[in-house]
Amino acid sequence: MTTMKEVAQRAGVSVSTVSLVLNGRDSGRVKTEIAQRVRDTARALDYRPNPLARSLRTSRTRMLGFVSMEVATTPYAGGIILGAQEAASEAGYLLTTVNADGKVNLEQEAATLHRYGVDGFLFSTMSNRVSDIPESLASYPLVLADATDAHNRFPAIVPDEVRIGRDATQRLIDAGLTRIAYIGCTAPLVAQGLRLEGYRQALEHAGIPYRSELVCDVLYNDEALRTVGRLFDEQRPDGVFCFNDSRAWYVYECAARLGLTIGEDVSVVGVDNHPVVSETFSPQLTTVELPHYEMGYWAATKLISMLADSPAEDVRWPATTAPMPPLDAPTPAMIHCTLIERDSVRDTPMD
Amino acid sequence: MTTMKEVAQRAGVSVSTVSLVLNGRDSGRVKTEIAQRVRDTARALDYRPNPLARSLRTSRTRMLGFVSMEVATTPYAGGIILGAQEAASEAGYLLTTVNADGKVNLEQEAATLHRYGVDGFLFSTMSNRVSDIPESLASYPLVLADATDAHNRFPAIVPDEVRIGRDATQRLIDAGLTRIAYIGCTAPLVAQGLRLEGYRQALEHAGIPYRSELVCDVLYNDEALRTVGRLFDEQRPDGVFCFNDSRAWYVYECAARLGLTIGEDVSVVGVDNHPVVSETFSPQLTTVELPHYEMGYWAATKLISMLADSPAEDVRWPATTAPMPPLDAPTPAMIHCTLIERDSVRDTPMD
DNA sequence: TTGAAAGCGCTAACAT
DNA sequence: ATGTTAGCGCTTTCAA
Numbered sequence: 001m002t003t004m005k006e007v008a009q010r011a012g013v014s015v016s017t018v019s020l021v022l023n024g025r026d027s028g029r030v031k032t033e034i035a036q037r038v039r040d041t042a043r044a045l046d047y048r049p050n051p052l053a054r055s056l057r058t059s060r061t062r063m064l065g066f067v068s069m070e071v072a073t074t075p076y077a078g079g080i081i082l083g084a085q086e087a088a089s090e091a092g093y094l095l096t097t098v099n100a101d102g103k104v105n106l107e108q109e110a111a112t113l114h115r116y117g118v119d120g121f122l123f124s125t126m127s128n129r130v131s132d133i134p135e136s137l138a139s140y141p142l143v144l145a146d147a148t149d150a151h152n153r154f155p156a157i158v159p160d161e162v163r164i165g166r167d168a169t170q171r172l173i174d175a176g177l178t179r180i181a182y183i184g185c186t187a188p189l190v191a192q193g194l195r196l197e198g199y200r201q202a203l204e205h206a207g208i209p210y211r212s213e214l215v216c217d218v219l220y221n222d223e224a225l226r227t228v229g230r231l232f233d234e235q236r237p238d239g240v241f242c243f244n245d246s247r248a249w250y251v252y253e254c255a256a257r258l259g260l261t262i263g264e265d266v267s268v269v270g271v272d273n274h275p276v277v278s279e280t281f282s283p284q285l286t287t288v289e290l291p292h293y294e295m296g297y298w299a300a301t302k303l304i305s306m307l308a309d310s311p312a313e314d315v316r317w318p319a320t321t322a323p324m325p326p327l328d329a330p331t332p333a334m335i336h337c338t339l340i341e342r343d344s345v346r347d348t349p350m351d
Numbered sequence: 352m353t354t355m356k357e358v359a360q361r362a363g364v365s366v367s368t369v370s371l372v373l374n375g376r377d378s379g380r381v382k383t384e385i386a387q388r389v390r391d392t393a394r395a396l397d398y399r400p401n402p403l404a405r406s407l408r409t410s411r412t413r414m415l416g417f418v419s420m421e422v423a424t425t426p427y428a429g430g431i432i433l434g435a436q437e438a439a440s441e442a443g444y445l446l447t448t449v450n451a452d453g454k455v456n457l458e459q460e461a462a463t464l465h466r467y468g469v470d471g472f473l474f475s476t477m478s479n480r481v482s483d484i485p486e487s488l489a490s491y492p493l494v495l496a497d498a499t500d501a502h503n504r505f506p507a508i509v510p511d512e513v514r515i516g517r518d519a520t521q522r523l524i525d526a527g528l529t530r531i532a533y534i535g536c537t538a539p540l541v542a543q544g545l546r547l548e549g550y551r552q553a554l555e556h557a558g559i560p561y562r563s564e565l566v567c568d569v570l571y572n573d574e575a576l577r578t579v580g581r582l583f584d585e586q587r588p589d590g591v592f593c594f595n596d597s598r599a600w601y602v603y604e605c606a607a608r609l610g611l612t613i614g615e616d617v618s619v620v621g622v623d624n625h626p627v628v629s630e631t632f633s634p635q636l637t638t639v640e641l642p643h644y645e646m647g648y649w650a651a652t653k654l655i656s657m658l659a660d661s662p663a664e665d666v667r668w669p670a671t672t673a674p675m676p677p678l679d680a681p682t683p684a685m686i687h688c689t690l691i692e693r694d695s696v697r698d699t700p701m702d
Numbered sequence: 703t704t705g706a707a708a709g710c711g712c713t714a715a716c717a718t
Numbered sequence: 719a720t721g722t723t724a725g726c727g728c729t730t731t732c733a734a
Contacts, residue, residue: 003727014705048466053727056403056710082450094467096447099433115399116445256607354711365721404711407726
């Protein structure tokens with residue numbers, strides 16, 4: 001590991017000059033020629049600053065803490081972490097992830113990260129739950145990823161659920177189907193109501209009347225299977241939009257029992273909440289993926305911009321500037337998430 | 352943030368004394384009375400050492416790097432990370448995870464962690480693949496989690512696949528079934544052959560002849576479905592051990608088509624490779640979980656013990672000391688993994 | 703325009 | 719048994 005001192009010696013200048021140059025603070029303070037020589041020798045020696053030493057001095061670590069509540073256990077977490085990871089990496093930040101499986105634990109982990117001097121925190125629940133943000137994080141720069149603050153005190157990146165519901169339904173409409181069912185979820189999730197709203201919007205736009213008989217909310221097990229079975233027997237839908245692929249499975253089971261072929265007799269679109277591997281369902285099930293990666297990416301990007309001395313003004317945060325596109329626009333990639341700024345709270349009540 | 356200096360002043364001693372005491376190097380060097388006073392004031396002031404400053408001096412950071420190849424995208428990763436996280440946390444280490452989606456990227460990320468001064472690395476692939484360990488990691492203390500080194504140069508924690516296969520099959524045998532099928536995987540995974548071996552062992556022990564007609568390996572999609580369907584039609588198994596729950600799904604589909612009820616007409620045990628949420632399958636499918644958490648936990652524990660000045664000798668590494676239990680022993684929790692030491696290579700050829 | 707020097711919080715060799 | 723001191727590698731006044 002080459003140090004600054006070595007670079008200085010080799011370049012025949014003092015360490016302070018090297019520091020100045022290598023941090024880009026040399027304009028009008030160091031002769032251009034010398035500055036160049038410093039840069040050259042630094043490159044020649046493959047000099048890399050020691051982040052620890054720098055942090056000790058500046059008390060800024062370029063480390064980010066990713067705190068998740070039980071989220072690491074769940075399949076979804078990976079994508080969020082990965083996205084955050086990538087954004088951090090691009091900006092020269094290091095992401096350290098900790099999982100908290102309880103309030104006490106969270107305080108501890110946060111304290112540890114605090115001692116290591118992280119510059120800010122990302123916080124993530126599972127499936128965008130509304131939750132009280134732990135006090136131990138509240139005093140830091142903080143951005144939520146796939147989580148909603150009950151008091152809306154922090155910026156958050158969440159899936160654009162209405163649009164997800166709209167686009168999923170639109171796919172079935174585009175396939176020429178008319179008896180489109182919605183299998184929702186009885187659990188109190190932010191997504192449930194919003195996806196249903198998207199479903200209604202898409203139907204309305206297509207001139208298909210909304211019929212409550214085609215909609216049901218289920219939880220799991222036999223009861224879920226029976227409910228879906230009844231809907232199938234009575235309504236014979238030709239398309240189904242499922243809250244997630246867990247629900248999609250009940251549809252599969254019912255279809256198999258009735259001798260219906262998925263993709264021919266009935267088409268299914270599910271939101272990829274619990275990633276059943278594509279190798280299993282692949283050709284039959286159309287999946288709308290939740291933008292986990294993107295949420296992580298944008299959340300980290302937002303956090304980093306907050307930490308910067310000069311906040312980036314030219315960033316086009318997802319969906320804050322772009323108006324919702326018209327319903328008949330093509331919906332190819334299906335990756336939507338939204339930045340919720342703290343001040344916008346009154347405009348967007350959440351479920 | 353209280354510093355050592357403040358503690359020293361308040362206790363009326365010098366910083367070196369404080370350092371000595373607080374690092375437990377005071378036996379026979381500092382008067383017991385003074386040592387106690389130091390400890391008291393430290394507690395009173397809620398003093399926490401600054402890890403950065405310490406690291407700058409000692410060049411040991413108590414940070415671990417968790418490097419995974421594309422693993423963060425996959426559902427399995429979470430558990431491994433979580434386990435590693437917890438072990439690290441318990442030992443006062445910080446885990447920083449990076450995902451590498453390519454060789455170049457890996458070099459970069461490793462270099463970053465290197466500059467931050469991590470003490471060692473954990474490396475994880477997905478589904479215990481045999482792979483060449485990147486050179487950029489090879490020069491560090493390194494432990495593999497759910498990964499196998501082609502040249503067996505590093506300690507690794509991997510699932511005990513034979514036992515997993517044995518136990519899964521045993522469950523079906525215990526349920527009184529005799530026509531037990533194995534739905535394997537054609538992909539070249541370490542697990543495939545070993546789980547099949549476990550299946551054979553369990554059958555043999557129960558006095559049930561192994562019949563190749565009851566065994567098939569499938570990949571995915573229609574062909575997989577057809578193959579499993581044929582096996583069902585021709586053999587009418589009363590129990591099925593599935594390589595993973597992805598394969599289990601084909602069994603479900605076939606059973607539904609034949610009007611068979613899972614759990615009554617045919618029992619299924621699947622290995623939980625791709626965690627389909629339990630809320631979907633819960634009562635019908637018996638799942639053998641892969642010990643992701645445990646692998647992470649033990650891998651980190653192993654790494655930390657390697658880093659310690661005095662390696663822990665009293666640790667009972669999973670399965671290295673314990674002999675494989677007899678086949679008729681109860682198999683409750685089904686959590687098996689193994690530590691492979693570098694030297695044991697010749698004893699345990701893989702695949 | 704450059705360099706010397708102080709100091710971030712800690713550890714450890716050396717004095718006392 | 720305790721204190722003094724010299725750094726770890728870097729940033730940042732302040733002098734020159």
